[in-house]
Each structure stands twice: as C-alpha cells, then as structure tokens.
Amino acid sequence: MxxxxxxxxxxxxxxxxxxxxxxxxxxxxxxxxxxxxxxxxxxxxxxxxxxxxxxxxxxxxxxxxxxxxxxxxxxxxxxxxxxxxxxxxxxxxxxxxxxxxxxxxxxxxxxxxxxxxxxxxxxxxxxxxxxxxxxxxxxxxxxxxxxxxxxxxxxxxxEIIDYNIQISEDVLDDTIVSHLHGRKILIVDDSSTARAQIRETLAQLGVEVIEASNGLKALNMLKGWCDQGKDINDEILMMFTDAEMPEMDGYKLTHEVRNDPRMNDLYIALNTSLSGRFNEAMVQKVGCDRFISKFQPDLLVEVVQDRLRKVITQ
Missing domain, CATH: 2.40.50.180 (CheA-289, Domain 4)
Incomplete structure (x- = not known):
C-alpha cells in the first residue's frame, strides 16, 4: 500500500x-x-x-x-x-x-x-x-x-480533542481591541466545525463573522458587493480562507480576488490544516497576505489585530 x-x-x-x-x-x-x-x-x-x-x-x-x-x-x-x-x-x-x-x-x-x-x-x-x-x-x-x-x-x-478558544491576555493589544467591535470578517471553510472555532474565537473581541462554506460562494458574495458599487474594504476587514473546499479551493479563490481590480487589495489569510511548508510556497504564488495553520486562537487574534493596526495607520 x-x-x-x-x-x-x-x-x-x-x-x-x-x-x-x-x-x-x-x-x-x-x-x-x-x-x-x-x-x-x-x-x-x-x-x-x-x-x-x-x-x-x-x-x-x-x-x-x-x-x-x-x-x-x-x-x-x-x-x-x-x-x-x-x-x-x-x-x-x-x-x-x-x-x-x-x-x-x-x-x-x-x-x-x-x-x-x-x-x-x-x-x-x-x-x-x-x-x-x-x-x-x-x-x-x-x-x-x-x-x-x-x-x-x-x-x-x-469531538475527541478539546480545542480551547481562550485568548491569552498578553496577546491582546488594548489600543486595537477597542476598535475591533463591530468589524466584519469573512470566514471561508467547508468544515462547520472549523468555522465555529474561528467564529467563537473572534466573537470574544466583538467581531462579526460572515460565513461561506466554499470558495465559489465566497467569490460570488464578494463580486455581488462589487457589482453593487460597494468598497470591499468597507464591507469586511479581511478574509480567512481554508485551502481545500468543494467547487473552488482557497488558492483559486485568492487568485480570482487578486485578478479583479475591484477587490484585489483585500487582505487574505490562508487558514488551513495542510502542510505548512507547502502552503507557504502557495501563499507566495497566489498572493495571500498571511498563512496560519489551524487551530491557533492567539495567532488568529494577532493576525486580526495586525490587519486593523495597518488600517488605522493608513
């Protein structure tokens, strides 16, 4: 075998x-x-x-x-x-x-x-x-x-391993956290369990989560906002996407976003359980901004805070 x-x-x-x-x-x-x-x-x-x-x-x-x-x-x-x-x-x-x-x-x-x-x-x-x-x-x-x-x-x-969604206190940046309440983030993952882990983690910061179960649904959602004349960066702070999903994977989704001038500056983090070294190479190839291996609540929060910090200082 x-x-x-x-x-x-x-x-x-x-x-x-x-x-x-x-x-x-x-x-x-x-x-x-x-x-x-x-x-x-x-x-x-x-x-x-x-x-x-x-x-x-x-x-x-x-x-x-x-x-x-x-x-x-x-x-x-x-x-x-x-x-x-x-x-x-x-x-x-x-x-x-x-x-x-x-x-x-x-x-x-x-x-x-x-x-x-x-x-x-x-x-x-x-x-x-x-x-x-x-x-x-x-x-x-x-x-x-x-x-x-x-x-x-x-x-x-x-259901076998008790995943802890608690965020370490030393991770939180008080100067940033107060600005996170009400911000929206798009989560794209075919696993309802993975989406729940991210949603429950970010909910502790007052972040609203929009969910899509595959890359095609997410892309249609993003294009829909653009077609309505909306600025993607006004709608969501960033997008977390899994790599492997039905109909359209996270790499293809990122590629499509980067090739649409209406939303090519959307901040995208690849959040996946696949091989780290392989994904780091793919992140560079398709143009993701960050790579995170699942499931790391502190790192999720750090990425969100870093993204908002850049938005505030722009």
Missing part, C-alpha cells in the same frame, strides 16, 4: 490548479469514503495496538510506528457507525491535521483518484447539520457510478 503514496510530494502542484487527489477507502462496508491525499503521511496494515485506559471511546489504541507513538482513531465509530471490528483486512491511515499526527483505523484502502474541485459538491442540506461530511463526489468503478463521501476530519478530531 505504501507505493500508492510514493509520489504524493510531486502531486502538490495540483492544488494551485483547483485540483485535488482523494484517497479512497472503505469502513468495512461497501460504501466509499475519502480524505485528501495531502493530509496523508502513510498507509500501513493495522499493527498491534496498545490500549489506553480512560481514553476517548473512539481511540482504539496507540500504534508504535518506527519509534513514534501515534493515537489511532476508529473512524467508523467516530462518524456514528458501529465500531470497526479489527480484522486482517484493516488498514491504518496516518495523517497530519492541525499540526498533530494521528491515524485512522479503516477497512480496505482502494486507490487514489485525481479530481477537480468543481466535481466535489457540498453534502445535500437534507442530511442535517450533524453529519460528518464536508463534501461528496461521484466515482465510476467497474462501469457503475458510486457516491464517495468526503469526511470532515476536523469535526471528528474536535
């Missing part, structure tokens, strides 16, 4: 072209699931797991991989299905999200597919707010169209 991921580093150029690659797998059912290859470090057969007494119910143990202890999450159980029965067919997908490494216990790992974000759609609204999907897509296998469910890993992790 390792050879599936041998050329991942060579694939990162796809992101700047509004493309992605999905790792397709099963959870001991016929249904197909996926996560973005760029989050995946390695795929291995399920090794012996060491039990962790008192751990979260969806942590099925710790794996020792080349001397590194990695917590293993039962992905099937974490998304509300019956817990996975550990069999010889099980695999472990080792991932890096939000500057942490964890593994997911899954069933059969199928293959990697190259797609465009235009082919990735948000889940139907009828599935409700409590679903564990960020998107769905269709994949043809053996002449049959199959639905692939793309898992909201950030939601899964947030």
């Amino acid at each position: 390792a050879n599936i991921l041998d050329s991942v580093d060579q694939r990162t150029q796809l992101v700047g072209e509004n493309r992605l690659e999905l790792l397709i797998f099963q959870l001991n059912t016929s249904q197909l699931f996926a996560i973005n290859v760029f989050k995946v470090k390695e795929v291995v057969k399920l090794p012996h797991l060491h039990a962790l007494p008192g751990a979260h119910r969806n942590i099925c143990g710790v794996a020792n991989i080349r001397g590194i202890s990695i917590p293993v999450i039962d992905l099937r159980g974490a998304i509300g299905m019956r817990s996975t029965e550990q069999t010889p067919d099980c695999n472990m997908i080792i991932t890096e999200y939000n500057r942490t490494v964890q593994a997911f216990l899954v069933g059969q790992v199928m293959n990697i597919v190259n797609m465009t974000w235009k082919d990735i759609q948000p889940p139907p609204e009828q599935v409700g707010r409590n679903n564990y999907l960020t998107a769905i897509t269709n994949l043809e296998r053996e002449g049959v169209q199959r639905i692939v469910s793309i898992i909201d890993v950030e939601k899964v992790l947030a």
Whole structure:
C-alpha cells in the first residue's frame, strides 16, 4: 500500500490548479469514503495496538510506528457507525491535521483518484447539520457510478480533542481591541466545525463573522458587493480562507480576488490544516497576505489585530 503514496510530494502542484487527489477507502462496508491525499503521511496494515485506559471511546489504541507513538482513531465509530471490528483486512491511515499526527483505523484502502474541485459538491442540506461530511463526489468503478463521501476530519478530531478558544491576555493589544467591535470578517471553510472555532474565537473581541462554506460562494458574495458599487474594504476587514473546499479551493479563490481590480487589495489569510511548508510556497504564488495553520486562537487574534493596526495607520 505504501507505493500508492510514493509520489504524493510531486502531486502538490495540483492544488494551485483547483485540483485535488482523494484517497479512497472503505469502513468495512461497501460504501466509499475519502480524505485528501495531502493530509496523508502513510498507509500501513493495522499493527498491534496498545490500549489506553480512560481514553476517548473512539481511540482504539496507540500504534508504535518506527519509534513514534501515534493515537489511532476508529473512524467508523467516530462518524456514528458501529465500531470497526479489527480484522486482517484493516488498514491504518496516518495523517497530519492541525499540526498533530494521528491515524485512522479503516477497512480496505482502494486507490487514489485525481479530481477537480468543481466535481466535489457540498453534502445535500437534507442530511442535517450533524453529519460528518464536508463534501461528496461521484466515482465510476467497474462501469457503475458510486457516491464517495468526503469526511470532515476536523469535526471528528474536535469531538475527541478539546480545542480551547481562550485568548491569552498578553496577546491582546488594548489600543486595537477597542476598535475591533463591530468589524466584519469573512470566514471561508467547508468544515462547520472549523468555522465555529474561528467564529467563537473572534466573537470574544466583538467581531462579526460572515460565513461561506466554499470558495465559489465566497467569490460570488464578494463580486455581488462589487457589482453593487460597494468598497470591499468597507464591507469586511479581511478574509480567512481554508485551502481545500468543494467547487473552488482557497488558492483559486485568492487568485480570482487578486485578478479583479475591484477587490484585489483585500487582505487574505490562508487558514488551513495542510502542510505548512507547502502552503507557504502557495501563499507566495497566489498572493495571500498571511498563512496560519489551524487551530491557533492567539495567532488568529494577532493576525486580526495586525490587519486593523495597518488600517488605522493608513
């Protein structure tokens, strides 16, 4: 299975072209699931797991991989299905999200597919707010169209790890904070959990958050304001955008904004759980102003304060 991921580093150029690659797998059912290859470090057969007494119910143990202890999450159980029965067919997908490494216990790992974000759609609204999907897509296998469910890993992790939105007192600049009340910031992210984390953090400063669940919705919103003759910088202080999203990713969104003279000076911060070094290169390529790896409340606040400080001194 390792050879599936041998050329991942060579694939990162796809992101700047509004493309992605999905790792397709099963959870001991016929249904197909996926996560973005760029989050995946390695795929291995399920090794012996060491039990962790008192751990979260969806942590099925710790794996020792080349001397590194990695917590293993039962992905099937974490998304509300019956817990996975550990069999010889099980695999472990080792991932890096939000500057942490964890593994997911899954069933059969199928293959990697190259797609465009235009082919990735948000889940139907009828599935409700409590679903564990960020998107769905269709994949043809053996002449049959199959639905692939793309898992909201950030939601899964947030229900296991207690994310703290408290802002450190020494981060706050009293000369700036008083000017933040009532300011508006656009948050673009396909994960409702990620949007909530930012919204609840900034709400402590009196900041109003406008939300969009993908890059295309955000771009249409921005263009709508411009078409009405509004100044983008009067409408919002700045925009935080995720990198990977259905229909249009954050890189493509930034590219479109920078190429529209009506809004090309909008302050844009890329806020993502993807690889730091890769994103720093992409930030320069597409023209983002800042890069932030999720989830860091203090850093979020610092970026917002820095942005407002520049606005006030202009």
